[in-house]
Amino acid sequence: MNMFKLSWKYLISKPLSTGLNILLLALGLAIITVLILIQDQFENKMTKDAEGIDLVVGAKGSPLQLILSSIYHIDFPTGNIDMADAMALSKNRLIKNIIPLGLGDNYQGYRIVGTNHDYLELYNAKMETGSAWDRPFDVVLGSEVASKLGLKLGDKFIGSHGIGSSSHEHDEHPYTITGILTPMGNVLDKLILTSIESVWYTHDEDHDHGKFEAPVAKTGFPETDEEREVTSLLIQYRNPMAAVQLPRFINSKSALQAASPSFEISRLFELLGVGVKLVQGLAIVIIVIAGLGIFIALYNSLKERKYDLAIMRTLGATSGQLFVHILLEGVILTFLGAIVGIAIGHLFLSVLVMQNEQGAIGGLTAAVFLKEEIWIIVYAIIVGVVASLIPAWNAYQTDIAKQLTKA
Amino acid sequence: MLEAKNIEFHYSPKQQFNIPDLQLSQGEQLLILGKSGSGKTTILNILGGLLKPLKGEIRIDGTSLYSIKGAPLDKFRGKNIGIIFQKAHVLEPLTVLENLMLANYFSGAKGDKNENLLKELGIFDKRNAKVNTLSEGEVQRLSIARALANSPKVILADEPTASLDDVNAAIVVKLLKEQAEKYNAVLIIVTHDQRVKDHISNQITIGGKL
Numbered sequence: 001m002n003m004f005k006l007s008w009k010y011l012i013s014k015p016l017s018t019g020l021n022i023l024l025l026a027l028g029l030a031i032i033t034v035l036i037l038i039q040d041q042f043e044n045k046m047t048k049d050a051e052g053i054d055l056v057v058g059a060k061g062s063p064l065q066l067i068l069s070s071i072y073h074i075d076f077p078t079g080n081i082d083m084a085d086a087m088a089l090s091k092n093r094l095i096k097n098i099i100p101l102g103l104g105d106n107y108q109g110y111r112i113v114g115t116n117h118d119y120l121e122l123y124n125a126k127m128e129t130g131s132a133w134d135r136p137f138d139v140v141l142g143s144e145v146a147s148k149l150g151l152k153l154g155d156k157f158i159g160s161h162g163i164g165s166s167s168h169e170h171d172e173h174p175y176t177i178t179g180i181l182t183p184m185g186n187v188l189d190k191l192i193l194t195s196i197e198s199v200w201y202t203h204d205e206d207h208d209h210g211k212f213e214a215p216v217a218k219t220g221f222p223e224t225d226e227e228r229e230v231t232s233l234l235i236q237y238r239n240p241m242a243a244v245q246l247p248r249f250i251n252s253k254s255a256l257q258a259a260s261p262s263f264e265i266s267r268l269f270e271l272l273g274v275g276v277k278l279v280q281g282l283a284i285v286i287i288v289i290a291g292l293g294i295f296i297a298l299y300n301s302l303k304e305r306k307y308d309l310a311i312m313r314t315l316g317a318t319s320g321q322l323f324v325h326i327l328l329e330g331v332i333l334t335f336l337g338a339i340v341g342i343a344i345g346h347l348f349l350s351v352l353v354m355q356n357e358q359g360a361i362g363g364l365t366a367a368v369f370l371k372e373e374i375w376i377i378v379y380a381i382i383v384g385v386v387a388s389l390i391p392a393w394n395a396y397q398t399d400i401a402k403q404l405t406k407a
Numbered sequence: 408m409l410e411a412k413n414i415e416f417h418y419s420p421k422q423q424f425n426i427p428d429l430q431l432s433q434g435e436q437l438l439i440l441g442k443s444g445s446g447k448t449t450i451l452n453i454l455g456g457l458l459k460p461l462k463g464e465i466r467i468d469g470t471s472l473y474s475i476k477g478a479p480l481d482k483f484r485g486k487n488i489g490i491i492f493q494k495a496h497v498l499e500p501l502t503v504l505e506n507l508m509l510a511n512y513f514s515g516a517k518g519d520k521n522e523n524l525l526k527e528l529g530i531f532d533k534r535n536a537k538v539n540t541l542s543e544g545e546v547q548r549l550s551i552a553r554a555l556a557n558s559p560k561v562i563l564a565d566e567p568t569a570s571l572d573d574v575n576a577a578i579v580v581k582l583l584k585e586q587a588e589k590y591n592a593v594l595i596i597v598t599h600d601q602r603v604k605d606h607i608s609n610q611i612t613i614g615g616k617l
Contacts, residue, residue, distance in 0.1 A: 001505060001512040013500035311496050314457065315553070316485015316513035318478035401458035404492060405448055 003321065007328035014301070018333065021293050025337030025383070026344055028286030029376055033345025034352075035280060036372045041364045043269070046072070049187045050261040052122050054243065057081070057089065057250055058232035063259035064268060070101055070232040071261055073111050073187055077103045078257070080229035085255050087221050092249075094242035095235055100221055102199035103231040105159040107175075110145045112159050112192045114199030114230075117218045122234070123188050129153050130179030136197045136212050140179040144189040148357070153177055159192075159202060173202050173212075196222050196230060291383040294333055298326060298391040309395050310403035323396040330388025331381055338380035342373055408433045409561055409593045414453060414463035416446075426450055426460075427611055431593045433560075436584065438607040439597040445614025447597040448493070451565050454595065456484045468560050485514030489554030489592075491583075493566040495547045497538045503549055504534040507556040516557040524552045528582060544575050551579070555586050562587050564596045568603055580606045 011018045050071050058066045061078030068075035083100075090098045099122065102114030113119075117132055120140075130153045132140055141151060151157065156174040175198070181188060195216035216222060221230075235258075237243060243260075250258035302309075309322050317325075350366035411429040424446040431437055441447045452458035454465060456472050465472040467487055475483060497506050504521060511518030525531040528548040533541060541549065547567070554562060564583055568576035580596070580603055587594035596603060604610065 001508040006501075006509065006512075009500040009505070307496055308498050311492075311498065312509070312513065313481060314455065314484065314488075314490050315510040316482055316515075316557075318481040320478060321513070401452040404457065405452070 003324055003328055004332075007325055007332055010301075010305075010325075011329055011332060014297075017297050021290060021297055021333055022337045022340055024293055025287060025290035025334060025380065026341035028283045028290055029338055029341025029380060030344035030348060031279060031283035031286070032376060033342050033373060034349050035276060035283070036370060036376075037345065037349050037366065037368070038364065039276065040370055040372070041368070045186070045364070046265050048185075050265065052236065053234045053261055054237045055235040055246060055250075055258050055260055056232055057086075057235060057256055057258045060255070060257045063257065064264050066232065066257060066259045067261050067264040069103065070234065071187070073103075073113070073191060077231045080231050081233075081256060083221060083224075083228045083230050085253075086230055086233055089233070089250065089256070090221070092246070094238050094246050096238040097236040098220075099234040100196055100230040101232050101234065102196045102229075105161055105199060105202065107157055107159045107192055108149060110142075110149070110190060110192050112139070112175075112194060112199070114194055114196040116195065116216075116220065116222075119193065119234070123184060123186060125184060125188055126182045128180045128182045130177070132179055133193070133195050133198075134178070134215055136195060136201050136214075136216055137173055137175050138178040138216075139175045139192050139194040139198070140181060141177055142181050142189040142191045142193070143183040145192055146177075146180045151177055153180065161203075173198075200224075200228060287383060290337065291334075291387045294330055294384065295387040295390070298330060298388050299394075302326070302391050302394055306398060306403050309398045310400045313398065313400045314404070319396045319398070322398060323392045326392035326395045327385065327388050330384040330392075332384075334380040334384030334387070335377065338377040341380070342376060408435070408468060409454070409595075410464075410466040411454065412464050412466075414460045414465070416449060416453060416458070416460045416462075424449055425613060426453070426463075427613065429454075431595070433593065434588065434591045436587060436594040436607050436609055437596075438603060438610040439595060439613060440599065440604070440610060441597070441613040442599050447599070447613065448565055450613070451490075451563050451595070451597050454561075455488050455490050455563050456480055457490075482514060485510070486516065486557055487560045489557065489559035489562045491550055491554045491562070491564040491567050493569055495543075495550035497546055497549050497553070499538050502535050502537055503530060503541070506538065506549060506553050510553050510556040514557045518556060520558070521552075521556055524555055524586075527586070528552050543570065547571065547575075547579060548582070551582060551586070555590070558590050559592055561593045562595070564594070564598075566598050566600065567596065568598065568600050573602060576600065576602050577606075 053071060056066055056070045058070060058077065059079035059081050065075045066078050069077040086100060097118060099115060099118045103111065105112040120132060128143065146152070155177045158174050175194065183189060197216045201212065237246065247258040247260060250256050312322060346366045349364065353364050353366060409429065409431045413428065414426040416426060417423045429437070439447060439450065449458065453460050459473050470483065498509065501509060503525065507521045507524070508518055511521070522531060525534050528551060530545050530548055530552070533545065538546065538549070562583065567579050567583065571579060583594060583596065584606065596607065
């Protein structure tokens with residue numbers, strides 16, 4: 001027998017009240033856990049995906065939408081821009097590198113992105129098998145696309161128009177898989193990459209089979225004598241001056257819009273922040289109520305337990321031991337609440353991710369433990385100490401003789 | 408072994424308790440008789456180190472009980488004094504054996520005779536049962552076992568037979584005597600129960616004739 005076991009015995013002698021208190025606290029802590037997990041990974045993911053991209057240029061519209069569609073591939077594109085405009089821009093001396101993107105198609109919900117090999121380089125993408133695209137309709141799959149759809153090298157598939165599934169199919173030109181990427185842990189895992197030419201030719205009405213055999217552009221813009229469009233451009237600055245001049249210069253040109261990823265992301269977090277604060281507030285209210293519940297449970301049980309406490313004193317327990325006895329009950333309760341809460345939080349997130357595989361939080365994982373979660377346990381224990389302090393003090397002051405003669 | 412000298416105590420000055428001096432050596436037994444309200448329980452509390460008298464001294468095994476205070480007094484009590492209360496109060500969340508083990512834990516005793524005690528008191532078969540499944544007689548025996556779990560030098564019993572029928576009352580008193588003799592402990596029983604009178608010859612009466 002020891003103090004810990006004694007408190008534990010008293011806790012499980014009231015399973016309902018104990019269970020309810022643990023559950024209530026766990027609920028509040030689970031919300032906090034989910035918030036911490038999402039916030040940490042989401043911010044990480046957001047910054048990681050946007051790394052190396054200084055500016056995104058696309059059609060006029062919402063700058064946030066442009067960033068979301070061109071970097072994170074979660075929103076709809078703002079529209080297309082003339083390639084002539086894009087090429088003119090690429091001659092600007094403030095631009096070090098420019099990567100064109102052609103969006104608008106998907107296969108089973110996974111987006112097909114037309115681009116050049118610079119895009120692979122931007123993310124340091126490595127091939128698991130095969131090689132990057134060389135001719136029109138060659139595609140490279142992100143690792144998740146390959147594993148989820150069960151596709152392998154040399155397989156053919158037909159893309160559909162639109163960026164979500166359930167749109168009409170382009171039945172003429174099957175894509176051929178020439179490469180599969182290693183798992184990157186970023187947005188590339190969920191993309192189907194191909195050349196800009198592939199995207200153009202899929203939408204063309206006429207079928208000039210000669211050009212289907214010609215190699216595609218590996219860097220810069222594809223060569224063409226037709227009037228073509230691209231969806232957006234990812235730009236790297238040559239020097240810091242560009243950050244000041246380039247966006248203003250582009251936005252003043254009527255057809256194009258420039259958006260800075262870092263600026264738009266921080267704006268997004270600001271918008272989300274209100275919601276996060278609200279949920280956080282709710283969680284804190286639940287935790288406070290749980291703490292109150294524990295306090296009331298201990299305080300009430302103390303009335304019927306005064307006799308037990310007096311008996312313990314006659315058996316040689318010191319008043320300090322009684323203090324610890326009650327305090328331990330509160331702390332064990334909240335410790336268990338924290339463990340259950342963290343478990344529920346992880347479980348909830350894994351369910352959330354499972355149901356949103358292709359969505360914004362699809363790349364998150366519930367199988368990570370952050371050091372903030374240790375703090376959740378610490379805070380929970382503090383709640384336990386605070387809630388049981390007054391009951392423990394009452395136990396400490398139990399007058400044995402008075403208590404024993406009263407009964 | 409146990410000595411009480413010049414003890415004075417009252418809750419209010421009008422109602423003085425008359426507490427006789429006591430002197431008991433190892434293995435001696437004493438019955439303190441008195442009607443309700445005569446201060447029997449108060450005497451017991453004072454002897455048990457639960458209630459500090461206004462004046463006087465209690466010595467157990469050479470130690471002046473009230474010269475120690477706080478935690479050391481609690482530990483001393485746990486180790487040397489076994490108390491059996493009128494209402495056999497056992498700790499319900501614990502099993503029979505755990506009730507004894509808790510007494511061992513608080514006083515730092517090993518508790519190697521716990522099982523023997525339970526056997527002698529006839530509740531060994533129920534050692535792992537929850538306390539609330541016991542009958543009243545079994546609960547009373549458990550409270551005796553618990554009081555004896557640390558091999559105390561002094562056993563104090565407050566109306567141990569009050570809620571028992573004749574047969575059980577006789578058994579309980581017999582048990583108490585046996586155990587006290589076995590461990591060579593001082594046994595003091597305070598009661599108003601006339602049935603106990605025949606069992607212990609060494610008697611004093613307080614608060615007037617019964």
